[in-house]
Amino acid sequence: MVKFGIEFVPREPQWRITYYVIQAERGGFTNLWVTDHFNNRNVYVTLTTAAIYTNKITFGPGVTNPYLVNPVFTAQAVATLNELAPGRVVLGIGAGDKTTLDCVGVEWKKPLTAVQESVEIFRKMTSGESVVYDGEVFKIAGAKFLFKPKGKIPVYVGAQGPKMLALAGKIGDGVLINACHPKDVEYAVNCVKEGVSEAGKNFGDVDVAAYTSFSVDEDLKKATKAAVPVVSFIVAGSPSQVLERHAIDVKKAEEIREALKANEWGRAFGAVTREMIEAFSVCGTPDTCVERIAQLVKSGVSQFVTGSPIGANVREAISLICNKIIPNFKA
Amino acid sequence: MDYGKLVEAVAVEKWGVLSDKLVDLILTSKNDDKMSSQLANSILNHWQKDSLATQAGLTALLEAAVQLEPEKTVAALTELQLTNIAEQLKGALVKA
Numbered sequence: 001m002v003k004f005g006i007e008f009v010p011r012e013p014q015w016r017i018t019y020y021v022i023q024a025e026r027g028g029f030t031n032l033w034v035t036d037h038f039n040n041r042n043v044y045v046t047l048t049t050a051a052i053y054t055n056k057i058t059f060g061p062g063v064t065n066p067y068l069v070n071p072v073f074t075a076q077a078v079a080t081l082n083e084l085a086p087g088r089v090v091l092g093i094g095a096g097d098k099t100t101l102d103c104v105g106v107e108w109k110k111p112l113t114a115v116q117e118s119v120e121i122f123r124k125m126t127s128g129e130s131v132v133y134d135g136e137v138f139k140i141a142g143a144k145f146l147f148k149p150k151g152k153i154p155v156y157v158g159a160q161g162p163k164m165l166a167l168a169g170k171i172g173d174g175v176l177i178n179a180c181h182p183k184d185v186e187y188a189v190n191c192v193k194e195g196v197s198e199a200g201k202n203f204g205d206v207d208v209a210a211y212t213s214f215s216v217d218e219d220l221k222k223a224t225k226a227a228v229p230v231v232s233f234i235v236a237g238s239p240s241q242v243l244e245r246h247a248i249d250v251k252k253a254e255e256i257r258e259a260l261k262a263n264e265w266g267r268a269f270g271a272v273t274r275e276m277i278e279a280f281s282v283c284g285t286p287d288t289c290v291e292r293i294a295q296l297v298k299s300g301v302s303q304f305v306t307g308s309p310i311g312a313n314v315r316e317a318i319s320l321i322c323n324k325i326i327p328n329f330k331a
Numbered sequence: 332m333d334y335g336k337l338v339e340a341v342a343v344e345k346w347g348v349l350s351d352k353l354v355d356l357i358l359t360s361k362n363d364d365k366m367s368s369q370l371a372n373s374i375l376n377h378w379q380k381d382s383l384a385t386q387a388g389l390t391a392l393l394e395a396a397v398q399l400e401p402e403k404t405v406a407a408l409t410e411l412q413l414t415n416i417a418e419q420l421k422g423a424l425v426k427a
């Protein structure tokens with residue numbers, strides 16, 4: 001049975017996110033992911049509030065990165081959360097994005113190594129070990145918690161490119177695939193499988209999540225309107241080979257990129273086409289979303305994450321997902 | 332303003348629809364910085380217990396809705412034919 005996750009961006013105030021989280025848990029979502037960006041509210045404070053107001057949903061940062069937060073501190077935060085909600089906490093970690101790191105003057109170096117090392121350090125720290133680590137990116141002279149962490153915390157690795165996807169399959173208890181289109185997800189799942197088999201694990205033991213940009217509404221126009229801004233940013237950030245794979249005009253994408261840079265939102269959003277929305281989001285009425293999710297599940301996805309914007313009206317969208325989408329995927 | 336008193340005047344059969352309307356106003360408001368943390372916690376506590384459509388829950392919702400969207404709250408009450416409460420609220424808002 002496929003699990004349903006929901007992503008929130010703590011640009012929204014905590015009380016609003018917490019309201020939606022309670023609603024989502026009650027309606028059948030099993031996983032909560034909160035993004036971690038320095039320019040939004042803090043991910044762990046947001047997750048703590050969510051932990052207090054819920055009792056079933058599994059949650060974690062989705063995703064943090066090892067450049068802005070040292071993995072020892074990530075381990076400390078996540079282990080503390082796991083004391084608050086034992087067995088409900090996971091770590092989502094990825095390489096971060098260059099644009100964000102550039103803003104704070106942090107060099108984005110050796111992303112594969114940084115992720116691999118940080119996962120190792122996280123696991124050692126959260127198992128209560130005294131950690132001495134001499135890696136290529138991280139050097140730890142001797143670190144140990146003065147409290148005893150509780151239990152094993154699953155690690156999900158966020159990935160998009162083939163090497164990171166394979167690494168995620170190899171070292172992760174779960175993988176967060178940053179893709180929406182069945183073509184992309186199928187390709188990504190195959191990369192994950194390579195890593196899984198390299199590690200001698202069973203594919204079924206790894207929770208493979210499609211972490212999508214999602215927008216649902218009974219009115220297709222409203223769903224589309226909500227998806228357009230998110231899709232415009234995804235298009236602007238996509239390399240040309242990804243655009244070409246979806247037969248998207250590279251010149252159009254460049255036009256969007258330039259408009260966003262110039263803060264000309266109307267021009268940027270106006271240039272988003274139906275093809276772009278198809279390629280970079282799961283968007284539509286509940287029925288069309290069900291069809292699309294079913295395609296992704298066929299590719300081997302075991303968790304479907306409804307990411308930003310979720311819908312034109314988030315409360316209504318959560319209600320639609322819980323009442324008209326999730327029931328279609330119950331065993 | 333005594334929001335509890337205002338809510339007392341709402342017929343029980345309208346509690347559900349009123350709470351739904353007020354929640355929608357609060358969640359879609361752009362004035363989220365006007366929400367006090369005390370009220371936010373109260374609303375979340377009621378939501379967690381599924382008790383927003385009770386007298387205590389509605390009192391918190393109404394106060395929050397007025398803080399965030401005073402005019403829209405009056406309009407919502409009028410739309411639900413809670414004219415008397417809408418008028419009282421309108422009068423208090425004018426005085427304030």
